[in-house]
Amino acid sequence: MFLSRPLFRIVPDNTQIAFMRGRVLGIAFSALLSVLSLGLAFYPGLEKGIDFRGGIIMEIRTQGPADLGALRGAMGGLDLGDVGLQQFGDDSTVLLRLPVQGQEGEEGATQAAVNAVRGALEQAAPGARILRTEAVGNRVSAELFANSLIALGMSMLAMLVYIWFRFEWQFAVGAIVTLVLETTKVVGFLAITRIEFSLTTVAAVLTIIGFSINDKVVVYDRMRENLRKYKTMPLRQLIDKSINETLNRTVGTSMTLLLSALPLALFGGDALSGFAWTMVFGIIASTSSSIFIAAPILLFLGENRLRRGTEAPAPAAPPGAAPRR
Amino acid sequence: MLYFARWKVAAILGVILLGVLLSLPNVVPRSAIPSWLPARQISLGLDLRGGSYLLLEVDLNAVVRERLESLADGARTRLRQANIGYLNLQAQPAANSLTLRVRDPAQTQAALAALRELANPVPVGGGATAPDVELASQPDGTITATLSEAALRARAGGAVEQSIEIVRRRIDETGVAEALIARQGQSRILVQLPGVEDPNRIKELLGRTARMTFRLLDENANLQAAVPPPGVEFLEGEQPGTRYPVRRRIEVDGANLSDARAGQDSRNGEWVVNFTFDSVGTRRFADITRQNVGRPFAIVLDNKVITAPVIREPITGGRGQISGNFNAAGANDLAVLLRAGALPAPLTVVEERTVGPELGADAIRAGLLSLAVGAAFVIGYMGFAYGLFGWFANLALVVNILLLVAALSLLGATLTLPGIAGIVLTLGTAVDANILINERIREEVKAGRPPISALEAGFTKASGTIMDSNLTNLIAMACLYVLGSGPVRGFAVTVAIGTIASMWSATVLVRLMVSAWYRSRRPKTLPV
Numbered sequence: 082m083f084l085s086r087p088l089f090r091i092v093p094d095n096t097q098i099a100f101m102r103g104r105v106l107g108i109a110f111s112a113l114l115s116v117l118s119l120g121l122a123f124y125p126g127l128e129k130g131i132d133f134r135g136g137i138i139m140e141i142r143t144q145g146p147a148d149l150g151a152l153r154g155a156m157g158g159l160d161l162g163d164v165g166l167q168q169f170g171d172d173s174t175v176l177l178r179l180p181v182q183g184q185e186g187e188e189g190a191t192q193a194a195v196n197a198v199r200g201a202l203e204q205a206a207p208g209a210r211i212l213r214t215e216a217v218g219n220r221v222s223a224e225l226f227a228n229s230l231i232a233l234g235m236s237m238l239a240m241l242v243y244i245w246f247r248f249e250w251q252f253a254v255g256a257i258v259t260l261v262l263e264t265t266k267v268v269g270f271l272a273i274t275r276i277e278f279s280l281t282t283v284a285a286v287l288t289i290i291g292f293s294i295n296d297k298v299v300v301y302d303r304m305r306e307n308l309r310k311y312k313t314m315p316l317r318q319l320i321d322k323s324i325n326e327t328l329n330r331t332v333g334t335s336m337t338l339l340l341s342a343l344p345l346a347l348f349g350g351d352a353l354s355g356f357a358w359t360m361v362f363g364i365i366a367s368t369s370s371s372i373f374i375a376a377p378i379l380l381f382l383g384e385n386r387l388r389r390g391t392e393a394p395a396p397a398a399p400p401g402a403a404p405r406r
Numbered sequence: 407m408l409y410f411a412r413w414k415v416a417a418i419l420g421v422i423l424l425g426v427l428l429s430l431p432n433v434v435p436r437s438a439i440p441s442w443l444p445a446r447q448i449s450l451g452l453d454l455r456g457g458s459y460l461l462l463e464v465d466l467n468a469v470v471r472e473r474l475e476s477l478a479d480g481a482r483t484r485l486r487q488a489n490i491g492y493l494n495l496q497a498q499p500a501a502n503s504l505t506l507r508v509r510d511p512a513q514t515q516a517a518l519a520a521l522r523e524l525a526n527p528v529p530v531g532g533g534a535t536a537p538d539v540e541l542a543s544q545p546d547g548t549i550t551a552t553l554s555e556a557a558l559r560a561r562a563g564g565a566v567e568q569s570i571e572i573v574r575r576r577i578d579e580t581g582v583a584e585a586l587i588a589r590q591g592q593s594r595i596l597v598q599l600p601g602v603e604d605p606n607r608i609k610e611l612l613g614r615t616a617r618m619t620f621r622l623l624d625e626n627a628n629l630q631a632a633v634p635p636p637g638v639e640f641l642e643g644e645q646p647g648t649r650y651p652v653r654r655r656i657e658v659d660g661a662n663l664s665d666a667r668a669g670q671d672s673r674n675g676e677w678v679v680n681f682t683f684d685s686v687g688t689r690r691f692a693d694i695t696r697q698n699v700g701r702p703f704a705i706v707l708d709n710k711v712i713t714a715p716v717i718r719e720p721i722t723g724g725r726g727q728i729s730g731n732f733n734a735a736g737a738n739d740l741a742v743l744l745r746a747g748a749l750p751a752p753l754t755v756v757e758e759r760t761v762g763p764e765l766g767a768d769a770i771r772a773g774l775l776s777l778a779v780g781a782a783f784v785i786g787y788m789g790f791a792y793g794l795f796g797w798f799a800n801l802a803l804v805v806n807i808l809l810l811v812a813a814l815s816l817l818g819a820t821l822t823l824p825g826i827a828g829i830v831l832t833l834g835t836a837v838d839a840n841i842l843i844n845e846r847i848r849e850e851v852k853a854g855r856p857p858i859s860a861l862e863a864g865f866t867k868a869s870g871t872i873m874d875s876n877l878t879n880l881i882a883m884a885c886l887y888v889l890g891s892g893p894v895r896g897f898a899v900t901v902a903i904g905t906i907a908s909m910w911s912a913t914v915l916v917r918l919m920v921s922a923w924y925r926s927r928r929p930k931t932l933p934v
Contacts, residue, residue, distance in 0.1 A: 084789060084790075084793065084794075084797065085793050085794040085797075085933045086793045086794070086933045087790070087791055087792055087793040087796070087933070087934065088790040088791070088793070089790065089791060090791065091791070094852070140765065142764075191755070191758065192606060192609060196606075210762070210764075211762070212761070212762045212764055212765040213759075213760065213761045213762060213765050214758070214759070214760045215758065215759045215760070216755075216757065216758040216759075217756075217757050217758075218755075218756040218757060220756060221461065221756045221757045228889050229889055231889070232885045232886060232888060232889035233885075235885045235888070236881065236882050236885035236886075239881045239884075239885065240878060240881065240882075243877065243878065243881060247874060280889075280893075280894045281824055281893075281894065281897075283886075283889070283894075284824060284886055284894045284897050284898070287882045287883075287885060287886045287889075288831065288882060288883075288886075288901065290882050291878050291879040291880075291881065291882025291883065292835070292879065294878040294882075295835075295838070295875040295876070295878045295879055296875075298871070298874045298875045298878060299842065299871055299874075299875055302870070302871045302874060326849070327845075329845060330841050330842055330845045333791065333841045333845075334835075334837075334838045334841050336787060337784050337787060337788065337833075337834045337835075337837050337838070337841070338831070338834035338835060338838075339834070340780065340783035340784050340787055340834060341780040341783065341784055341830050341831055341832075341833040341834030342780075342830075342831065342834065343780075343783070344775075344776040344777075344779035344780040344783065344830065345776045345780065345827055345830050345831075347776075347779075348772055348775045348776045348779060349772050349773065349776045349827065349830075350768060350769055350772035350773075352453075352769060352823055353772070353773075353776075353823060353824075353827055356824070356827060357827070360831070
């Protein structure tokens with residue numbers, strides 16, 4: 082049966098790429114990208130979704146292609162503040178945004194605005210239907226935003242503690258530094274693509290964090306094993322060996338995850354596409370950082386500490402320096 | 407590692423069978439399922455089936471303000487009865503307190519004693535109670551009555567609980583099926599209304615406090631005066647421009663109503679609300695009307711006078727009628743509100759999300775399409791890249807999804823659009839364990855081990871890594887769940903369950919398949 086044997090292999094056996102040689106370049110490049118991303122987060126800044134910004138959005142489907150100009154004209158006269166209109170998905174669907182209406186706690190302002198839009202719509206585009214209405218108040222959006230930042234911070238802290246607990250502290254620091262570099266790049270990605278920063282995007286970032294650490298754990302696990310197995314191998318060579326040994330797995334897992342995220346991005350509809358593209362970018366970023374960043378950082382932190390005397394065999398492993406299990 | 411006791415094989419097959427049985431209610435009609443099975447199924451979230459989600463906030467400041475006002479009223483009465491003169495009686499909502507100054511500082515102790523009787527007991531934990539008001543006095547006769555921390559907490563908690571009850575009753579009256587009403591956090595109430603496309607009417611119903619009171623009017627008051635006489639307030643009427651001098655004292659409260667129905671007056675065909683008092687209300691209303699024949703009284707709803715008729719004769723039957731220029735819908739709504747009872751505090755809608763059924767159906771279609779394409783991609787990749795063991799992993803993947811559906815059904819979980827995304831992503835992460843195992847087996851084979859020990863070593867050595875790496879996913883999802891808001895929580899739950907299920911199906915189940923295959927074929931080499 083031809084299917085019983087593997088048909089292909091992404092990374093050939095005995096691959097020996099000297100990743101460590103490019104470590105300075107890799108980390109510098111990554112850091113540069115992250116700094117640029119942070120810059121992008123301030124200018125032009127993130128496109129905050131309604132979850133975090135508050136206000137009203139309405140998804141409207143018109144009969145036939147929507148005439149944005151006419152709609153804009155009709156909404157402009159309503160005195161509802163800054164009205165945003167954009168095509169959403171196909172050309173008969175329009176997304177309308179309004180700022181928060183009225184003072185906080187003032188009842189009925191939102192409903193009045195929705196009704197006003199409904200009336201204007203009836204005039205400008207007869208037969209149009211409102212598919213979705215979302216209204217989030219200022220206080221709730223501020224809370225959601227704060228909670229999201231807390232969840233992101235909490236997850237990073239939890240990962241730090243977990244890896245610290247399971248490995249040496251150098252591993253934990255390496256993983257967290259990588260994680261920060263990655264997350265900032267995702268922020269840059271959001272800023273460039275103008276994907277809305279919303280609760281679902283945060284969900285994507287958290288999923289990426291989980292996946293990314295998962296990836297790092299596998300590489301670290303192998304390094305720990307090799308540290309025990311090859312007591313005299315220089316750390317630099319040992320890290321390269323570990324990365325190469327786990328390379329096919331790292332790429333393979335990223336591949337399957339990518340293969341499941343890509344259909345979501347392509348066919349998942351407008352509601353999921355932001356989430357899914359963020360995932361796709363995050364998967365690629367975290368896979369490359371597992372290879373080029375996470376392990377090389379260890380070399381800076383652990384050259385002399387992870388194992389005393391890498392070149393010359395140590396007389397006896399000092400307590401605490403031997404890998405814990 | 408590759409040996410399975412008979413009972414273990416049976417247990418594994420049992421788990422799969424259980425998964426099938428628990429997933430069944432989602433695809434076959436309920437009547438076709440034997441009654442001993444829990445016929446729970448996954449319910450669709452509002453974003454998939456259409457409906458309205460409202461987050462309401464209870465105005466707790468109003469609760470405090472109201473308690474302070476009643477304290478002020480009580481203080482006035484008590485001090486007058488005790489013949490204690492006072493100045494500057496003021497409620498200070500910002501400080502949760504009430505201040506006044508006794509004219510003659512010598513009477514301070516007497517005033518404190520009188521005020522102490524106004525306190526209500528509140529539970530402070532451990533079955534003990536404490537007065538809800540803390541009193542303090544100064545030598546110049548200034549007295550401060552502050553609501554205690556425990557009192558504020560108890561009052562807020564009580565107000566939210568009571569609001570939930572009232573909200574539930576009001577929504578039940580509208581006939582919305584399967585509405586979900588739950589407390590969220592300190593002062594919020596979450597309302598989910600499946601199938602409701604326009605929540606306008608429900609928001610209007612929930613936006614009214616509907617506190618109805620029956621009070622007497624002060625016929626001697628001068629409506630033109632800048633400040634109403636003590637114990638009286640000027641309230642607007644339903645008709646614009648009308649004002650009534652209404653006594654603050656509440657004779658009968660709307661809480662004493664036992665029923666209210668909209669109806670038409672037989673004489674002029676106007677829409678009215680007919681109400682019936684309960685026994686307490688009946689007695690009080692009879693007393694009031696007997697003592698005040700010929701005087702006007704007011705029916706006040708949310709600080710507006712609906713009607714102020716003159717009492718012609720004592721009303722002892724406990725029945726009455728409110729007429730006030732209603733149309734059919736208005737009379738009906740008022741009847742609903744009166745039946746359901748008054749809210750202890752005003753509610754405001756702080757978040758609202760409404761999705762039409764059309765969009766939900768689109769989302770389901772898109773979700774299923776991505777699931778199908780994703781499954782095809784992952785299964786194809788695993789099969790082609792890893793051969794026989796890859797196909798084993800694919801079989802386990804199908805079982806994994808089955809178990810995920812079974813677990814979600816058993817929990818009665820709600821499937822949201824992000825939840826579907828979670829299922830699709832589970833496809834990608836679930837096979838990770840198999841990739842780890844396969845790579846391990848391959849390395850062991852290359853290291854020169856014979857097939858059986860390579861298999862053993864592969865499964866054993868990979869298991870630690872699998873544990874470690876999956877735990878990180880679970881940690882991330884726990885953080886997401888805590889952040890939690892509706893749909894995103896659905897995602898966290900789905901991915902977490904999928905991860906746990908995959909740890910089982912990808913290791914135990916695949917190991918069973920490999921073991922069965924090995925024992926029937928006894929291969930000389932492994933297809934890795």
